Amino acid sequence: MELLLIPRPGDRERLLEHYQTLSNATLEELVESYNKNVSIGITGTQAQGLYLLAMHKVFLNKCGRSPISWTDNMVLALGKVVELGAYM
Numbered sequence: 001m002e003l004l005l006i007p008r009p010g011d012r013e014r015l016l017e018h019y020q021t022l023s024n025a026t027l028e029e030l031v032e033s034y035n036k037n038v039s040i041g042i043t044g045t046q047a048q049g050l051y052l053l054a055m056h057k058v059f060l061n062k063c064g065r066s067p068i069s070w071t072d073n074m075v076l077a078l079g080k081v082v083e084l085g086a087y088m
């Protein structure tokens with residue numbers, strides 16, 4: 001599941017809002033939200049892309065790794081469902 005994320009005006013502000021919200025989430029809440037997005041799949045919306053990009057950055061900051069890949073600063077991809085223990 002991949003999404004091409006093309007920057008648009010206002011994206012930075014939305015991305016920062018998502019980042020702040022997700023940074024305050026527990027690791028359990030973060031993993032739960034990620035797994036929910038995996039079950040829904042990539043819908044192709046800009047809003048989902050910004051949310052997932054923020055989630056990717058929060059995973060990196062909290063855990064040093066992320067189940068979301070961000071390639072060439074353009075393509076987001078979800079991996080498989082993750083277990084909380086794998087990120088503790």
